[in-house]
Amino acid sequence: MDAAATSPYAGRRCGVTGAGGALGRALLRSLLEAGADPVALRHGQAALSLELDDGSSQPIETVAWAVGEEEALAPVLAGLDVLVINHGINPLGARDAEALRRSLEVNTLSALRLFELMLALPPRPGRPREVWVNTSEAEVSPAFSPLYEISKRTLGELVSLRSLDADGSCTVRRLVLGPFRSELNPYGVMRAEGVARAVLHQAAAGRRLVIVTPNPLTWLLMPAVEAARQLYYRAVTRRRDP
Ligand SMILES: NC(=O)c1ccc[n+]([C@@H]2O[C@H](COP(=O)([O-])OP(=O)(O)OC[C@H]3O[C@@H](n4cnc5c(N)ncnc54)[C@H](OP(=O)(O)O)[C@@H]3O)[C@@H](O)[C@H]2O)c1
Numbered sequence: 667m668d669a670a671a672t673s674p675y676a677g678r679r680c681g682v683t684g685a686g687g688a689l690g691r692a693l694l695r696s697l698l699e700a701g702a703d704p705v706a707l708r709h710g711q712a713a714l715s716l717e718l719d720d721g722s723s724q725p726i727e728t729v730a731w732a733v734g735e736e737e738a739l740a741p742v743l744a745g746l747d748v749l750v751i752n753h754g755i756n757p758l759g760a761r762d763a764e765a766l767r768r769s770l771e772v773n774t775l776s777a778l779r780l781f782e783l784m785l786a787l788p789p790r791p792g793r794p795r796e797v798w799v800n801t802s803e804a805e806v807s808p809a810f811s812p813l814y815e816i817s818k819r820t821l822g823e824l825v826s827l828r829s830l831d832a833d834g835s836c837t838v839r840r841l842v843l844g845p846f847r848s849e850l851n852p853y854g855v856m857r858a859e860g861v862a863r864a865v866l867h868q869a870a871a872g873r874r875l876v877i878v879t880p881n882p883l884t885w886l887l888m889p890a891v892e893a894a895r896q897l898y899y900r901a902v903t904r905r906r907d908p
Pocket residue numbers: 683684685686687688689690707708709710732733752753754755772800801802803843844845846847848849850851854858
């Protein structure tokens with residue numbers, strides 16, 4: 667059957683950050699195939715076009731943004747049904763102060779600011795928005811890049827904590843992905859296209875924890891870690907009174 671006829675994302679406006687990267691492009695293609703209305707969010711001015719299977723090129727609506735200027739995206743985010751927070755950098759073996767600052771700023775803080783902007787949008791009864799946050803299986807296992815692991819694990823922990831306030835107004839999904847080939851990881855064993863298809867499939871099936879990896883430890887550890895975090899955070903924190 668035609669994917670666009672059955673996908674819950676058909677007709678929905680879906681923005682993806684890090685749109686020009688390997689997974690960003692693959693996600694936008696999968697969303698396009700699912701009948702969604704994809705929007706590329708890029709940290710430069712270059713408009714994005716996707717190569718389609720028939721060799722043609724499909725221009726994608728592109729919005730420029732910059733780390734540190736997330737607030738300027740608020741009107742764009744308000745018009746989205748789904749935001750996929752996907753941008754990221756990998757400082758590999760670096761451990762200097764500048765690499766630390768950049769990793770936290772790009773991978774953690776800018777992602778968190780976009781996440782908070784989505785949570786702050788007014789609820790839309792009957793049509794809840796979604797925010798997907800691409801952390802990594804580096805949340806629970808080594809990626810041979812300590813600053814990458816720390817910045818992604820911190821993002822994951824903060825998303826677990828803040829998701830407690832999302833209720834039904836915004837559906838939060840976490841993407842926990844294993845290694846796929848890209849500029850960020852030239853040695854990845856999976857292909858971004860296959861990863862994107864699996865992500866969309868699991869999201870369409872309603873999974874909040876979207877795991878795509880050949881590593882069995884991630885399948886065991888990540889749900890347990892997430893459940894433990896939620897229990898602990900619920901026990902020792904409370905919602906701020908309005
Ligand atoms: N590759 C893997 O093995 C792997 C595994 C697990 C998770 N991930 C995660 O998946 C996401 C996508 O990674 P990828 O492998 O597709 O990497 P990629 O091809 O390097 O794409 C990352 C994209 O992020 C954007 N970006 C880079 N620097 C930025 C900055 N300073 N400010 C804002 N945006 C910036 C760029 O897109 P624009 O130029 O379009 O803005 C870039 O193309 C990342 O969050 C990564 O951590 C990757």
